[in-house]
Amino acid sequence: MLLLNSNYFFYYGLSMKKIIIILFLIAITISAQNHFNKGVNLTSWFQVDSPQQIQFTKYTKQDFINIKSLGCDVIRLPINLHSMTDGTTEHNLDPLFLSFLDEVVDWAEELNINIILDNHSFNPAVNTDGSIIQTLIPVWKNMAEHFKNRSNNIYFEILNEPHGISDANWNAIQQAIIMVIRQIDAIHTIVVGPANWNSYSSLDDMPIYTDKNLIYTFHFYDPFLFTHQGASWTEPSLVPLAGMPFPYNVNAMPTFPAELNGTWIQSSYNNYINDGTVAKVKELIDIAVKFKNDRNVEIFCGEFGVYIPNSNNEDRVLWYEIVRKYFEEKNISWTIWDYQGGFGLFEKDSEEMFNYDLNTPLINALGFNDIPQTEYIKTQESSPFLIYSDYVENGITNSSYNANATLNFYSTSSPYSGKYCIEWKSPKQYDFIGFDFIPNKDLSLFANIGSNIYLSLMVKGDTPNSKFHIRFVDSKTDIPEDHPWRMKFTIEDNESTKWDNQWHKLKIPLSMFSEQGSWDNNQWYNPIGAFDWSDVDNFQIVAEVQDLSGRLFEFDNIEFVDITTGIKADDVPTEYKLSQNYPNPFNPSTTIKYSIPRSTEYHSVQHTSLKVFDILGREVATLVNKHQKAGNYEIIFNAASLSSGVYFYRLQSGSFVESKKLILIK
DSSP states (O other), X not given: OOOSOTHHHHHTTOOHHHHHHHHHHHHHSOOOOOOOOEEEEOOSSBOSSSGGGOOGGGSOHHHHHHHHHTTOOEEEEEEOGGGGBOSSTTOOBOHHHHHHHHHHHHHHHHHTOEEEEEEOOOOTTSOOOGGGHHHHHHHHXXXXXXXXXXXXXXXXXXXXXXXXXXXXXHHHHHHHHHHHHHHHOSSSEEEEOOHHHHBGGGGGGSOOOSOSSEEEEEEEOOSHHHHTTTOSSSSSOOTTOOOOOSSOOGGGOOOOOGGGTTSHHHHHHHTHHHHSSHHHHHHHHHHHHHHHHXXXXXXXXXXXXXXXXXXXXXXXXXXXXXXXXXXXXXXXXXXXXXXXXXXXXXXXXXXXXXXXXXXXXXXXHTXXXXXXXXXXXXXBOOSOOEEEESEEOTTEEEOOBOSSOEEXXXXXXXXXXXXXXXXEESOOTTOEEEEEEEEEEBOHHHHSTTOSEEEEXXXXXXXXXXXXXXXXXXXXXXXXXXXXXXXXXXXXXXSSSOOSSSOEEEEEEGGGOEEEEEEETTEEEOOOSOOOTTSEEEEEEEOOSSOOTTOEEEEEEEEEEETTTOOOXXXXXXXXXXXXXXXXXXXXXXXEEEEEOSSBTTBSEEEEEEEEEETTSOEEEEEEEEEEESXXXXXXXXXXXXXXXXXXXXXXXXXXXXXXXXXXXX
């Protein structure tokens, strides 16, 4: 029964006549059936407090291609949706946010991947208040208006894990949002879920919604002590708990942490003999299955997973295999929480690179396609590359720290080139803009005296007599005497960089940087000549010298350039390309050109093969078979030993594969 009175609807422009029309549209909408099967959550991307904090290049279209190659047909995209608006009562969607989200939806539509736009405006420590309807109605009205004409690949998930609110109140709010969306969009499927953290145990408390184009979602993390051992966000913290086995094994049970005595965790630990079994896991999933069968509706497990840090990998893999197979046996679609991160698909403590770090046993347990893994070989950087140009580059993570400063990577105030520049307002001393290289960079060639490759950046400031450092930070190894050492260069008010609100271009050889020392373990270590240019972890812009409160700095086009040839990072290819050979037909030789892009799959080196096959698929020549850096390449194929006929050449680099036909005439 709907508990909200009609004033809610009239306030947002829904007359009683419109409500009747909406209910009619709901009644005739085609029922949702088996839209998708399996996929992943792309977390920590759009889950930020403002559009300006989204690091858009964290994932690219290539990541969507990689995810699809696993056999996934759906991506759930958690979005802190309420923070993506102008904050007024109308909650107009921010144009920057929409520009990012539209491109993501474009990738999904081009690749025919379903995408769930999950309203993840969610704080586990704060109960969902009934007044949230005042935000949900305008937010979803605006979302529906924006996406109403897009493909059926798009799904709307009203709210992730409402909690601390009564079932009756939440159910009424959810009905109201369904009606608001249907006033504008009668086509796209809506994902609805119960209160109590989208618990399967609360599915039955949901009403029989009249809309037939719904998918009912639930989350599954049982047994909780196994799936969340090591989690810091629970109350109390589960960080002290490690080594919980699955299934229960009396000989493998860890000693219970003394600091958790007397908590609900102790009771759960004591009952693990009953909760930590395969039979119990299936029994709990059967609650959702019964709801599915009784209501004759489609259900979807939007989240399930096991936290990596304190769990045994073999037990973790077994849990996933049991849960996944039971979902599929019961015709339940799912998205794992998450793709990368603490619950993800990659090896523990790895760089999470797709062709190198996938947890293969887990991939198999989830029924994903097997992706061959190779050993990552770090090589010296020898070509220019970008750090920032409109965006923090793919393969680089924002690692900034700002206590009070305002940092905006997408300022449109006065970019030197392109659409955006970095704007840094009022940094306190020791605040910094950080760019974390993933994986670490070998810049040793650039650091040699006489190197042609310089660090280049555009900079602008508004206050004379300001100075700050730019620095590189190397990695910290397991050697006790080692620390994250720093190499610094001071930028100050001089002929090269007058702080006159004008753009100034700096080109700095790495050989001019000087070793600074290290801050580690809350202690300062003086320099000892140990900085390692072959293992650089971070580039930073730091308010090291002075407090810069009240001052404004802007940065653009941070990159490495070749000062002798003029080659910049922008001259390096941005996408794979295999050209048609020339001449074609040919006798006896022909030229094949191809391109390997920069920042592909988190690094700029790919294992590349270029092979030639006859019409029966037999390999007749290997032209390239090695790791290659980003760049443009040209190979001459001499076919003097081959007979006339039709042949094919195939380029494979990373996950990119393309073939073309060539004709030999003698």
